[in-house]
Amino acid sequence: MALVTADWSPMGDAFYRKTELYAMSWSSKFDISNHLVAAAPYGGPLALMQDISRHEKVSASVRPKVSIFTASGNEICSFLWKSGRVIHLAWSLAEDLLFVQDDGQVLTYDIFGSYKGTCTLGNEVKTTKAAEARTFSCLSHTGLAVMTSALRFMVTTNLSKHRAMNYPEPPALCAPPSCWAACYQDRRAILIVASAHDLFLLEPGNVTLVTPPGLSVPVNCYLDASVSFNGKLLALYTDSGHIWMGHTTLKEKIGEFETRNPMRPVQLEWCDNVDGSVPAVVAMWDEMLLVAGPKRDLQIQYPLDSPSYLVPEMDGVRVLNITAHDFLHRVPDSCVEVFRIGSMAPGALLLEASKEYEAGSQKADEYLREIREKSGLEHAVEQCITTAAYEYEPTTQKALLRAASFGKCFLQAYRPENFVEMCRTLRLLNALRDYTVGLPLSYTQLQQLTVTVLVDRLVQRRMFPLAIRVCELLHLPERQGRSRVLEHWACYKVMTMKAEDEERLPKLIHERLGDTTGISYEEVAARATDMGRTELAVRLLDYEARAEKQVPLLMRLKRWELALLKAIESGDTDLVYMVIVDLKGVLNQTDFYFTLRKYPVARNLQLKDLESQISALNDAATEFSKAKNDFAAKATEEQFRLLRQQKQHSQKLGLDLLHLSLHATILKLLRSGHVAIAERFVRDHRLPDRRWWWLKVEALAYLGDWQELEKFSKSKKSPIGYQPFVDACLKHGNRFEARKYIHKLPPEQKVKGCLATGELEMAIDTASERKSEDDLALILSRLPSSIEPRVNDKLEALRNQLGRR
C-alpha cells in the first residue's frame, strides 16, 4: 500500500484528489477538441463525433464519424453519420444517445449505435434552424432546451412525450447571448440567459431581469454559466475573471472567487459535494485546470498536457483526455480522518494496529489500548468500513477491511451486517471498474443509482452473465434480479436469432428461464412479434402464466380462438369481453356465433351484451316467450288489452289511467265514482271476487260513503271476512263506522277489533266470554292511562275469573 495521501491537494480544510480511473485505450489517436463529445453520468459511455462545423473548408458532403466508447476507452461501435447537421450530442438518463439537429429533429440511438426513433421540436425550429441546445435532467426524464437562430427559446421537459414549449423572449436580445443554461425546478424548466451585462430568468410565460446578489465588481459580460448536477446551484464566470457561486434562484450567494483571468474557460463545471459542505467549481482552460472554492484563496491548479473534457458527476468531475481518464473529487471526511498524516482518529489507530498485528509486533496491543481508552473501538471499525468504500485501490480497501475485521474481534455483540454488505459492494464496484466492463462508479454514485438500475444498465450493455452474477452476489429478489435479466437475454436472443433456430429457440429459452417467478414470456413474445416471427411468439406465449398479458398479444397475432380459450381459462371475464368484441369485428356473423358456441362462458357474456336490446324490444320478446311460455304470452296479451282500454277510458273520463296496473286502474275508477266502468274492467279481466271486495271496501272507505259500504257488507257474506272493513274504517278515521262490523268478526279477532275501535268494555266482555288469557294480556298491554271505575271492576272480575282457573 503506497502512501495514500500522495495525490491529495489541500484546499482550505478540505483535500481534493485526482484519481486515475483508466489509462485510455482509444483505438486511434485523435484530438478531442475538434469533436463533439458526450459522456453519460454515472460512469456511462462516451460518444465522439467529428465536428465538421469547425473545419470550414470541409465540404458538406463529408460524413462525420460517430464512435461510442466505454468509459475505459473500449470502442463499442462506430458508424458514419448520414443525417443532417448535428448541433448537440447528449446522453439521456436512460443512456440513449441523442443527436440534436439544426432542423429541430432529435434522433435517438442506443448504446450499440442502432437507431431507436426520432422526435421533432416543431415547425418553428425547422424553419429558423436551431443554433444551440442544452440538455438537463428533470426528475426521471431528459429535458431539452434549444435556442433558434432567431434567438427564440424552445423547451421540452420530456423529450419522448411532451411537445416543445415556446419560452418568452428576453427583451432587447439582438445578438446571441454570451452564455445560457437550463435547469429544472418546481416542476418547470428555467432558462438563465445572459446578454452582455444583463441576466434574465426565463420561465413559461414570464421573464425577469435579475442581478446576482453580492457581486463585488461590476460586470460587463457574463462569459459562462454552469448549473450543478442536481440543478440547485449556479456558477457564473464574468469578464473580470470572477466566478460567482450561488443558488439557481439567484436569490442567494454562496461565494465568489477571483481568477484574475479574463479568458473564457473552455469548460466550467461544478464539483458537487454530496454531503452539502463547501462546494467548488472546476474551470478548464487549454492548459490548466482550476478548482475554485467560494473564497479568494481556496484554489488548486492542475496543469493539463492535452485537450480535455469535463464530465460532471454528483460527487466530482471526471477529466477525460487522450491518455487518461481521471476522477477529480473532494476526499471524503472519513478518508481524511483515517489517512491524514498524524491523525489520531480511532480509525487511523485501528488501521495502524492491524498493520502492526500482521507484522507480528506488540505495538498492535498499544494502539488497541489507546482506542479502547477513548472507548472508540466501534466507531473505529465503522470508520474503516466507510473509508474502504471511497478508496479505489483494492489493496487499500483490503487493508481497511482487514483492520475492521481485526477490530471487530474485540467487540462484543457487534452486528456484522455493515461489514458484510461493504465487502459485497466493494467486490461489485471493483468488478464494474475493470476496464473490460468500464463502469467507473463511485460508492456514492452506486447508492444514488440503486442496484436495480445498475442491473438494467448491464443488461443494456448486453453483459448478461455479469448482471446475473451481480444479482446473485447481492441476493436480489428473483423478480427484480435474475428473472429480469433472463427476460432481457431471451429478448436479445429472439432479436438476433437466425431463421434456422426457430425450432430450437423456444425450447432453449424455456430451459434457461424455466418457471422462475416473475418471468414475463409475454415481453419476449412481443419482441418476436415485432420481428415478424409469429410462430415463435405463439410458442413462447404458451409458457406465459399471466393471461392478462397473454391474451392481448395472441389477439395481435390473430390467434383468436386460442386467445378466447386462454381468456376463458384465466377466469377473467374482462379478457373474454375483449376477445369477443374484437372477434365480432373480424369474423363474419356466422363464423362468429359458430366460434362462440364452442365456449359457453363467452356465450353468456355475449347474451348479456344483447340484454339491453331485448328489454327495449319488449314486443319481440313476448313473441319469443309465446313459443314456450303460455303464461307470459297470456299476461302480455292482457296487458295489451288493458292498455287499449286504459287509453279509451282515459280520454273519455279525463282520468290518467295509462300504465297503471289493473288493480290501480280499478281503484282509481272506483275512487272517482265510475263504478260501472270499474265493474266492466273486473268482468273483462276476470278479476277474482276477493280482490273485488278488497278494492271496493278500500274505495268506499276512501270516499267516506259509509252507507254504501254498509250496504255492500250486507250484499252477501264477505269472502274476505270483516277485518278489512274494520281496518278500512279506521284507516280513514271513522271509529264509529268500524264498530258496526265488530260483531261480525270471528271471536278470536274480536278483542283486537274492539281495542282498535276503543270499545274497552266490549273487549273485556268478549274476553271473559272466550276465557282467553292471551286476550287478557292484549287488553292489559293496550290499557289507557285512566279508566272508568266501572270498567276497572269488570277487568278485575275478568282477572279473577281467569286467575282462578
Add this chain to the structure above:
Amino acid sequence: MARPCPAASLPDFSILNHNHRDQLIHLLELLPGRKDLFIDPALMPLLDRITGSSVLKKHEVDKFFKLDGKHIPGGCEQRFFLIRPEESMVKIVADSLNADKACSFRRKCKIIFTPRKLFCCDTILELEGVYGDVSCEEWECDLVPVYDDVLSMEIPAFFRDFFLEGNQCWLYTVAKSLCKLQSIYGTFGKVYGIGRSAKMVNELMEAFSGDFEDGTNGKGNNWSLFLIDRDVDFVTPLCSQVTFQGLLDDVFTIKCGSVEFGSEVTGSEKNVKINLGSGDKVFAEICDQHFSNVFGFLSSKAKTLQASYDKRHGMDIRNMKDFVANELRMLKQQHRFLSLYIGACEVIMKKKMKGDLKEQLKVEHALFEGTDTKRCISYIEECINRQCPLPEVLRLLCLLSVTEGGLLPNDLRNLKNHLLQSYGTEQLLTLANLRRAGLLADQQPLETMGKLVADKTVGKAVGKLTDAFTALQRKSHFRALSKKINLVPVNDEEFDLKSPSDMAYVFGGAYSPLSCRMIEQVLEKNGWTGLEDVARLLNGSEFSHSKCDVSNVTSSHLVLVFFLGGCSFSEIAALRFLGRSKGYRFVVGTTALTNSPRLLEALMDA
C-alpha cells in the same frame, strides 16, 4: 407446538384501510394542483369509511360533487371521477366530458375505477368519443373493514351479475383480494367451500398464488377460509330479521357500517350519521341481541349512566375536576348514543310492530316447519290484495318456494296472476328473473323428474336445464336438510331469548341459519367427510383442502367466512354467537351486506 389460546385474536384489519387510503392519495397526486372530485353516489359511504374529507382536502381536493348526471360547469381545471365500472356511470362521465367539449373548455380529467376497470368502460368511452380526452386509473379498493370482524367489498352488483346473468367478472376481483389478504395476514391453512362460484374463486386463487409474494415470512397458516355461495342458502336472507342490527338495516339501511338517522329519531331538524363500527360498547352489546331484549338493556344502561352522572354530587373540588376532565365527555358521548338507539328502537317499533309483524312471523315459522302451506298462500294473496310493498310480497313468495321446493303449478299461476294485476305486467320480467336465480320454481310432476334424472345419467342434458333441475332438487330438500342438521329447534318449551343457548335465537328461536349451521358442522368434522348427503342436498360442488399438515390445521381457530353474493346481519350475529360458544373466532367477508329487500330489488326489472 403450543396450542394458541381458544379465542384467537383478530388480525388488525385497519392496515387494509390505510393501504386503500394511501393508494387513493397517490392517485390524486398524479395530477398536482387543485382539483374537484366527482363521486359515484354509491361510493360515498365507502369513501367516508376510508378517509375523511379533511384528508382529501389536504391533498388539494377543492370540492366534492355527487355524480348524478347534472353537468356542473366551471370549477377547477382538473377533475377526478371516482366510479364503479358500470355502464351507466361511465355514460354520465362521458356526458360531462362532452358538455365541457361543447363549450370548448379544456381541462384535465382522470377517471378512477374501483376496484378495477372493465373493458366495456373503454368501449363506452370510445363510443361517446371521449376516449382520448381522459385517462383512466384503477383504485384497488376491494375489501374494506366495515367492523372489526367484517370485511366487505361493497359490490352489491355481484349478486345479480353472477347468480342471474352468469357474469363472472367479479370472481376475479374476489380471488385477487383474497390473495392480497393472504399476502398481508398469512396464507390460509385450510380452505373449505361450497357452491359454483366458491369453487371458481378457489381455482383462481390457486392460479394467482405465484403472483403474490408472501409478506409475512411464512408465519401465516394460522387461519382458514370458508367460501360459500349465496345460492346455497337463500332461506336465511329471506327471513324477517329480528336482531337489533338486522332491524336497523331493514328500517334505516346501514351503508358501509354507518347509518343515518332522520329527524324522527333525533327529534331535531338535523340528520345524524353515526358510525356503528367505531367500537361503541353499548352498540357492541346490543347489535346482535334479539330485539325484545334491547329495550330492557337500554333502559338499564340509561340507569347506570344516570348513576354515573349522579356521582358528581357530593364530590370535593379535586375529584370534580377529575370527573369533568375525564369522565364527563365520555358520559356525554354515551348519552348521545343511547338516546339515538332508544329513538331508533321507537321508530322500529312503530314501523314494524304496527303492522302485523307477529302474523308475518307466525307465517314464516309455519313455513320452516312445513305446516299449513294453504294458510301461507292465502296470507300472501291477502298481502297482494292489500298492495303491500312488492319486495315484501316477493320475499314471502320466494321463501315459500325455497322451503317448499317449488309451488304447485296451479298455486303459482294464481299468485302470479294476482301479482301482475296488482303491480303491473312489467313485473313479468322480475318473475322470470326470480325463476332463473332459483328463487321461484314450479313443483315438477314426478314423471318429468324421473326423465330428467335419466337424461342426466346419459350426460347429455347440459346447461340451463340441469341447472334448473338440480336447483330444484336442492330446494325441495330444505325439509330434509332441516331434519339432518337440525335447523328448526324442537319447540317443546319457550325459547330463552335473553341468554340463548342456540344460534336459532337470531330468528326468535324458530330457525338456525342454514349457512351458519353448515359451517359449524363442517368445521366440527374438519371437512366434508360424513356430510356428503348434506352437501348433495345443497347441490354439491363442495371442496376442502389444506395447505399445511393437519396438526397445524386443527389448532386454527380463526376462520374467514366469505359469502359470495352478500350476507345478512343475522348471519353475522349467528356466526359471532357460534364463535363464542364453540371457541372459534370468525371473520366475515362478503361481497356486500344484504337483506331481503336489497336481495330482491337486485332481481327486480321494471
